[in-house]
Amino acid sequence: MKIHEYQAKQILSRYGVTVPRGQVIQNRDEARAVAADLGGGTVVVKAQIHAGGRGKGGGVKLAHNPEEAEKRAGEILGMTLVTHQTGPEGRLVKRVLIEEGLEVTRELYLGLVMDRGTGQPVFMASTEGGMEIEVVAAEHPEKILKEFIDPAVGFQAFQARKIAFGLGLDSARVNDAVKFLSNLYRAFEATDASLAEINPFVVTKDGRLLALDAKMNFDDNALFRHQDIRELRDFDEEDPLEVKATNFGLNYIRLDGSVGCMVNGAGLAMATMDIIQYAGGRPANFLDVGGGANETQVKHGFEIILSDPNVRAVFINIFGGIMRCDIVANGVVAAAKSLGFKTPVVVRLEGTNVELGQKILRESGLNFTVAANMKDGAEKVVALARN
Numbered sequence: 001m002k003i004h005e006y007q008a009k010q011i012l013s014r015y016g017v018t019v020p021r022g023q024v025i026q027n028r029d030e031a032r033a034v035a036a037d038l039g040g041g042t043v044v045v046k047a048q049i050h051a052g053g054r055g056k057g058g059g060v061k062l063a064h065n066p067e068e069a070e071k072r073a074g075e076i077l078g079m080t081l082v083t084h085q086t087g088p089e090g091r092l093v094k095r096v097l098i099e100e101g102l103e104v105t106r107e108l109y110l111g112l113v114m115d116r117g118t119g120q121p122v123f124m125a126s127t128e129g130g131m132e133i134e135v136v137a138a139e140h141p142e143k144i145l146k147e148f149i150d151p152a153v154g155f156q157a158f159q160a161r162k163i164a165f166g167l168g169l170d171s172a173r174v175n176d177a178v179k180f181l182s183n184l185y186r187a188f189e190a191t192d193a194s195l196a197e198i199n200p201f202v203v204t205k206d207g208r209l210l211a212l213d214a215k216m217n218f219d220d221n222a223l224f225r226h227q228d229i230r231e232l233r234d235f236d237e238e239d240p241l242e243v244k245a246t247n248f249g250l251n252y253i254r255l256d257g258s259v260g261c262m263v264n265g266a267g268l269a270m271a272t273m274d275i276i277q278y279a280g281g282r283p284a285n286f287l288d289v290g291g292g293a294n295e296t297q298v299k300h301g302f303e304i305i306l307s308d309p310n311v312r313a314v315f316i317n318i319f320g321g322i323m324r325c326d327i328v329a330n331g332v333v334a335a336a337k338s339l340g341f342k343t344p345v346v347v348r349l350e351g352t353n354v355e356l357g358q359k360i361l362r363e364s365g366l367n368f369t370v371a372a373n374m375k376d377g378a379e380k381v382v383a384l385a386r387n
Contacts, residue, residue, distance in 0.1 A: 001229070003216055003229070003232045003234070004049075004234065006024040008196075008214040008216040012187050015186050016183035016186075017183045018210045018211065020102060024098075028073040031072070031098060032067065041101060042063065044062055045060070046099065047093040048097055049091040052084075054081065058076075058079070059093065073096050077093055078094075102204050103204055104200075104204055105204065107201075108167050108201040108202070109125060110184065110198040111125075111196070112196040114194060118148055120150060120151060121151065121155075121185075123149060123163060124144055126167075127143055128140060133199070154189075160177065173203065184196060191218060192226065193217065195215065195217040196216050248297060250287065252301075253286040253287075255282075256284070258311060259276050259282065259311070259312070259385050260285055260306070260308065260315065261284070261286065261305075262301050262314065263287065263288060263316075263317045264288065264289050264319065264328075265288060276315065284308055285311075287304070298327070302314075302331070306341055313343060313382075313385035315381040316345065318349050319350050320354060324353045324357070325353045325354045326353040326357045329358070330360060332347065332361070336366050344367065346368075346371050346380045348374055349361075349370075369381075
């Protein structure tokens with residue numbers, strides 16, 4: 001689950017991570033008072049959406065007085081902000097964060113993620129603050145410092161000092177940096193975060209260390225432990241189809257292809273998307289209905305796939321183990337009859353009750369293509385999508 005920058009900063013500040021003073025607003029008329037409360041001088045007006053690159057898209061602007069802050073807030077609120085992470089459709093800005101302006105002398109990078117290779121959290125740091133870490137990794141990999149953290153031991157002070165010195169912080173700032181880094185890890189661990197990123201992590205003219213920007217993502221499987229974080233979810237920032245799928249207990253991610261996919265099991269779903277690519281097509285989604293899905297879930301999954309206007313053909317690829325093939329077939333037939341769609345559907349069934357499932361499809365009176373195997377199904381669905 002993703003949250004907004006201002007929400008991430010509220011969480012981090014609870015764990016002792018220093019952040020700039022600021023306040024989020026949803027109405028331009030509030031901007032003047034907030035800027036005045038921050039001292040009446042320079043403030044930064046920042047669009048709050050779940051995407052990076054806001055500054056390049058015109059979603060971050062300086063204001064030198066309260067009157068200008070109100071003007072800038074009015075320019076950003078209600079705009080459709082397009083960045084490299086939003087796609088061409090952009091995101092509607094419904095709130096902005098107004099923060100105190102700071103005199104910054106250095107911009108650095110800090111990030112905490114789970115390293116899949118080692119199964120441990122890894123602390124990343126770089127002197128190239130303000131840049132996307134992917135760009136730094138591609139162009140200057142030697143400038144990324146990494147400290148792997150044993151979860152049984154935790155983040156140690158010597159590791160924090162190693163990062164601080166590696167970033168070139170002067171001796172007067174090292175103790176402050178150790179505290180900052182330790183608090184950041186504490187927040188990451190305590191909230192079951194999957195990502196905690198400070199970019200940029202800044203040194204101000206008066207020697208303070210602050211999180212000028214902050215991003216946090218959380219492990220969905222751990223949210224039952226964090227009701228306060230669950231309540232921060234902003235459904236307006238998520239794809240409506242993905243939200244709908246979550247409500248039905250389905251794992252759905254929308255992509256940009258034309259072949260809809262409904263599969264049971266994440267591994268088979270990934271293989272299905274691969275074989276569609278291999279056949280010359282592009283998957284429109286990842287949809288895992290799960291090993292124990294019932295007829296109703298299959299029907300809802302089908303409805304969600306067909307709600308995407310880019311879908312020109314659907315590939316249903318099911319291995320019937322826990323979930324029987326006849327249940328899948330009944331769900332697909334029920335969905336097809338209720339929706340009355342004309343989108344071609346290719347179905348590959350294998351496993352428990354496969355003959356019965358295929359019989360249900362063939363005798364449904366609907367336009368289903370039954371595939372002999374995955375390769376056959378992928379080739380047929382890609383051809384249908386092209387036509």
